[in-house]
Amino acid sequence: MSQLQIGPHTVEPPVVLAPMAGITNAPFRTLCREFAATAGSPRPAAPTTAAPGSGGAARSRPEPHRGLFVSEMITTRALVERDAKTLRLIRFQDGERPRSLQLYGVDPDTVGRAVRMIVDEDLADHVDLNFGCPVPKVTRRGGGSALPYKRPLLRAILRAAVGNAGSLPVTMKMRTGIDDDHLTYLDAGRIAAEEGVAAIALHGRTAQQHYGGTADWSAIARLKEAVSEVPVLGNGDVFSAEDAVRMVRETGCDGVVVGRGCLGRPWLFADLVGAFTGGGAPARPTLKEVAAVMVRHAELLGLWLGDEARGVIDFRKHVAWYTKGFAVGSTLRQRMAMASSLAELEEHLAALDLDQPWPVGAEGPRGRTTGSRRVVLPDGWLRDPYDAAVPSDGAESDVSGG
Ligand SMILES: Cc1cc2nc3c(=O)[nH]c(=O)nc-3n(C[C@H](O)[C@H](O)[C@H](O)COP(=O)(O)O)c2cc1C
Numbered sequence: 529m530s531q532l533q534i535g536p537h538t539v540e541p542p543v544v545l546a547p548m549a550g551i552t553n554a555p556f557r558t559l560c561r562e563f564a565a566t567a568g569s570p571r572p573a574a575p576t577t578a579a580p581g582s583g584g585a586a587r588s589r590p591e592p593h594r595g596l597f598v599s600e601m602i603t604t605r606a607l608v609e610r611d612a613k614t615l616r617l618i619r620f621q622d623g624e625r626p627r628s629l630q631l632y633g634v635d636p637d638t639v640g641r642a643v644r645m646i647v648d649e650d651l652a653d654h655v656d657l658n659f660g661c662p663v664p665k666v667t668r669r670g671g672g673s674a675l676p677y678k679r680p681l682l683r684a685i686l687r688a689a690v691g692n693a694g695s696l697p698v699t700m701k702m703r704t705g706i707d708d709d710h711l712t713y714l715d716a717g718r719i720a721a722e723e724g725v726a727a728i729a730l731h732g733r734t735a736q737q738h739y740g741g742t743a744d745w746s747a748i749a750r751l752k753e754a755v756s757e758v759p760v761l762g763n764g765d766v767f768s769a770e771d772a773v774r775m776v777r778e779t780g781c782d783g784v785v786v787g788r789g790c791l792g793r794p795w796l797f798a799d800l801v802g803a804f805t806g807g808g809a810p811a812r813p814t815l816k817e818v819a820a821v822m823v824r825h826a827e828l829l830g831l832w833l834g835d836e837a838r839g840v841i842d843f844r845k846h847v848a849w850y851t852k853g854f855a856v857g858s859t860l861r862q863r864m865a866m867a868s869s870l871a872e873l874e875e876h877l878a879a880l881d882l883d884q885p886w887p888v889g890a891e892g893p894r895g896r897t898t899g900s901r902r903v904v905l906p907d908g909w910l911r912d913p914y915d916a917a918v919p920s921d922g923a924e925s926d927v928s929g930g
Contacts, residue, residue: 531592532759532783534654535697535726537626540592541804542783543772543797544729544761545790547598547630547656547701550845554621555828557597559794559821561624564595567801567808594801596628601658603924604633604642618651619832626653630701632661633685634671634919640688647694654726657689659702659716662735668904671923673703673735676716677909680916686723697726701763701785704747706903707736710910713747714754721755729761729785739788740899748779761785767893769796769803769810788895792849794821812886815854819877822850826873837868853889856880 532542545552545560599618606614620627629652633639639657646652659682661672676682689698700720705711713730720728730751732743743764752760762781766772767789775784790796795811802808813821825846830839847865860876867873906919 530782532596532727532761534596534626534699534759535695537596537654537697538590538592539596539783540594541801542761543595543800543804544783544785545595545597545797546763546785546787547601547658548787548791549600551791552598552600553617553829553832554619554624555825555832556794557599557624558621558828559825560790560797561595561597563795563811564797564801567594567798567805593626595797596626596654597624598628598630598656599652601630601632601661604631604635604638605924607631607642608638608645620652621832628652628654628656630656630658631689632658632672632924634669634675634681634923636681636684636688636918638924639685640692643689643692643696643698647692647696652696654697654699655689655693656699656701656729657685659700660731660735662703662738662901662903664901664904666923667706667735668906669923670906670909670919674706674903674905674909675919675923676702676712677706677710677913678915678917679715679719679913681918682716683719683723684916686720686725690724698724699727699729699761700725701729701731703731703733703735704744705734706905706910707734710734711747713751717751717755717758717760721758725758727759727761727782728755729763731785732762732764735903736900738898738901739896745775745779748775748781752780752782759783763787765893768891769799772800773803788893791895792846792852793890793894794825814882814886815851815856815880815884816882818850818854819880819882822846822877823870823874825850826870830870836870840867840869840873843867843873849894852894853887853891854880854884855887 532539602614602618659676666672667674702716704713717728730748732745732747748762759782761783762775762779763785766784766786772784799810826840826843829842830836833839844865864876
C-alpha cells in the first residue's frame with residue numbers, strides 16, 4: 529500500500545488515530561504509537577536517493593512514520609487566550625513526532641491567530657481542523673458540523689489557517705453534512721483543496737446520524753473522485769484491521785482514520801500496521817496481557833497529569849472498554865472503575881481470572897453508538913449557504929467531541 533504524504537511527513541502505512549476528546553491525550557497516543565512501532569513486520573526500509581553532486585552516493589531520507597496520532601480537539605479561542613487547562617492539554621510526550629494537534633474554531637481571525645501561535649511557539653508539526661462536531665450546543669450556534677454549510681465562512685477559516693501555517697501542513701476533518709438533504713462534503717472538500725489543505729478526512733455520517741447506523745463509505749469514494757489532487761482519508765466504523773483494508777479497497781481512500789475501534793484496544797495499531805505491511809496475525813491478548821496495558825495506561829496518565837490518583841481517576845472511563853467481552857463480573861468492573869490508586873487498580877485486576885483468552889465478544893463495534901437525532905441549528909441557518917457571518921462565541925465554548 530502506498531505512503532501517505534501530509535506536507536513533509538511521510539506516513540507508512542497510512543493509518544491515523546482519530547482525534548477523540550478526553551481520550552487521545554499524550555498517554556493514549558503513546559500507547560497506540562508504541563504498538564504501531566512494535567508490530568510484527570520489520571519497519572519499512574527508509575528509501576534512499578542519490579544526492580545531487582554526491583557522485584551517486586546514497587543519502588537516506590527521513591524514516592516514514594508508522595501512523596499519525598492526532599490530539600484531542602483544542603478550541604482556538606482558549607488557545608489564543610492561553611487558558612491554563614488548554615495549554616496543559618496540548619502537551620506532547622517527549623519524542624512524539626509528528627506532533628498532530630487538532631483545532632476547532634469558528635472565527636477565521638481567531639483560527640489564524642491560533643495557527644500563528646502554534647508556528648511561532650513551535651507547538652506542533654501538523655494542524656488538523658475539526659468541522660465534524662455534532663453536539664447540539666455547538667450546532668445550535670452554527671459551529672461544528674453545521675459550519676461547512678456556510679461555504680464562504682468555511683473558506684475563510686481554511687484560508688486563515690493555511691495562510692498562517694507557513695510550512696506546517698493543515699488538514700481538515702468533517703462529516704458528510706447536516707442531514708441527507710443538506711450534504712456538504714463535496715463542496716467543502718473542493719473548497720479545502722482550493723485553499724491548500726494537505727489532506728481531508730471524511731467521517732461517512734451526517735450530524736443527524738450522530739453515531740448510529742453505519743458510516744457511508746461510498747461518500748468517501750465520491751470525495752476521493754472529486755478532489756483527486758489531495759489525499760482523502762476515510763473514517764467511520766473501522767473496528768478491525770480487516771475493516772481498514774476493506775475501506776481502502778472499496779473507496780480508494782489514501783488512508784484510514786480509526787477512532788472508537790481503539791478504545792480499550794490500543795494494540796489495534798499493531799494489527800493495522802501488520803495488515804498493511806503484510807506482517808503478522810491480529811493481536812489476541814489474554815486478560816493478563818490486557819491488564820498489563822491497563823496498568824501502564826493508568827500509570828502514563830498519572831505521569832502526564834502529575835499525580836497518580838488523578839491518572840487512575842481519569843483512567844476509570846477506559847475500564848469497560850478494556851474489559852469488554854471478558855468474564856469480569858459487574859462488581860469487579862465497577863470497583864475498577866472506582867479505583868483511586870494504582871495499587872487499588874492492580875489489586876482488583878489480580879482478583880480476575882487472568883488466563884482468559886481474547887473473547888469473541890470483544891470484536892466488533894465499541895464506544896458511542898447513539899443514533900439519529902435532530903440537528904439543532906440557529907434560526908434561518910439553512911436559508912443562505914453563502915452567508916459568511918461568524919457564529920457567536922458560544923459556538924466554541926466548552927465543547928468536546930466530533
Ligand atoms: C469519545 C469521542 C470523542 C471524539 N472527539 C473528537 C474530537 O475531539 N475531534 C474530532 O474531530 N472528532 C472526534 N470524535 C469523532 C472521531 O474522531 C471519529 O470521527 C468518529 O468516532 C468516527 O470514527 P470511528 O467509527 O472510527 O469511531 C470523537 C469520537 C468519540 C467517540
